[in-house]
Amino acid sequence: MQAPQFPQVIKGQSFNVSSHDLIHTGALYMDCCFDRVMWRGHYLSNLRFVNCRFNSNCFESCQFLNVMFDNCLIEVSIWDDCVLRGVSFHGSSIQDAKWERALLRNVSYVAINAAKLIFDTVRSAYVSFVESEFTGVDLRDGRWTDVVWMRSQLTQVTLAIVELENFIVGQSRCKKLEITGCRGINVRWIDSRIDCMKVLGSDIKQSAWSHSMWSKGQIHGCRLPVASFDHATLSGLAVTETDLTQALFDHAKLSDSNLNALHAPGIAFRDARLVRVGLTGARLTRLDARGATLEEVSLVHSDCRAGLLIGQSRHDWNAADTREAIFHASATDDDRHWWQCVQPGARGIHS
Numbered sequence: 001m002q003a004p005q006f007p008q009v010i011k012g013q014s015f016n017v018s019s020h021d022l023i024h025t026g027a028l029y030m031d032c033c034f035d036r037v038m039w040r041g042h043y044l045s046n047l048r049f050v051n052c053r054f055n056s057n058c059f060e061s062c063q064f065l066n067v068m069f070d071n072c073l074i075e076v077s078i079w080d081d082c083v084l085r086g087v088s089f090h091g092s093s094i095q096d097a098k099w100e101r102a103l104l105r106n107v108s109y110v111a112i113n114a115a116k117l118i119f120d121t122v123r124s125a126y127v128s129f130v131e132s133e134f135t136g137v138d139l140r141d142g143r144w145t146d147v148v149w150m151r152s153q154l155t156q157v158t159l160a161i162v163e164l165e166n167f168i169v170g171q172s173r174c175k176k177l178e179i180t181g182c183r184g185i186n187v188r189w190i191d192s193r194i195d196c197m198k199v200l201g202s203d204i205k206q207s208a209w210s211h212s213m214w215s216k217g218q219i220h221g222c223r224l225p226v227a228s229f230d231h232a233t234l235s236g237l238a239v240t241e242t243d244l245t246q247a248l249f250d251h252a253k254l255s256d257s258n259l260n261a262l263h264a265p266g267i268a269f270r271d272a273r274l275v276r277v278g279l280t281g282a283r284l285t286r287l288d289a290r291g292a293t294l295e296e297v298s299l300v301h302s303d304c305r306a307g308l309l310i311g312q313s314r315h316d317w318n319a320a321d322t323r324e325a326i327f328h329a330s331a332t333d334d335d336r337h338w339w340q341c342v343q344p345g346a347r348g349i350h351s
Contacts, residue, residue, distance in 0.1 A: 007028045008026065010029050011029075016034075016036055024047075025045045025046055026045075026046045028048045029047070030051060034055070040060045040061060047066075054074045056077070058077070058078045060078075060082075064082065068088050070090050074092060075095045080102075082103075084103065090112070091111045095116060098117075098118040099118070099119045100121060100122075104124040107126075109129045110130045114132065125145045126147075127144070129148070129149045129150070130152065132152045136155070144162060147167050150169075155174075157174070163184055168187075170190040171191050172189075172192045179197075180201055189212050191212060197216075203222065204222070204223075206228075207226075207228070208227065214234050217238070219238070229254075230251055235257065239258070245263070246266040252269075254274050255274075258278045259277060259282060262282040263282075267288075269287065269289045272292045274295065280298045287308070290310050294316050309327050314327060
């Protein structure tokens, strides 16, 4: 029987400039320092770096497979045209790093502190950012699929011209976020606290801010069909030149916000509370506002035809066009036809 192979241990050494003398597979580096090392064209596999320091390293056209960075300090690094598979950063500090033209698959960032991160033209899948703090993160171009940010703090994060699919932010604190020119499907902020977020010129199907608190923000020039804001608390929000067809605001609280001229046929405000909200000139045909509470809501010239307004006061809706709307339920009323036509909420898209 062949004896099991144990990784070679390299401890307390310093390396600089050249990476040719380094072991590239099956090694454990502990308490080592890598200063201005150029890693070019290497295949790095089954490596573990523990309590190591990387200063001004450049990884060019390298492939990483099953590589772990535990409790490392990584300062000023470039990852150009690299492939990372099964790579983890745990308990580490990453400052001033740039991934360019890279492929990330099954990569995790857990319990890290990071600042000034740039992901430029990156293709990624199954990437997770968990229980970490991020300040100054830019995602530029590229494609991100099956990505999750959980229980993290995100400050000054920008996504520009990125394709997103199954991009989830959950139970996180977010401040100063901007999404510009992005496309995709299933992009969600769940049970998060958001301050100062902008969504500009983007086309995203099935987006959501469910159970989140969002204060001060803007949605402009977007197409967000089947957006869900259910059970959310929203304040200081401005929505302009945006399509929110079949948006869902069930059990939400919306205050001090401007939704004038909103295009949102089939929108649902079931059991929602609207306080000091502008809906002047909004197109809200076939809306469902059953159980909603309105306080100082402007509905001047709004199109609310064929809506379900059962239980609503006609006085509150006088300024809107409510032709064919239903205000009173009766034993003979049957709203199944309305549900079949509109299919409100995240599960149906009205054509």
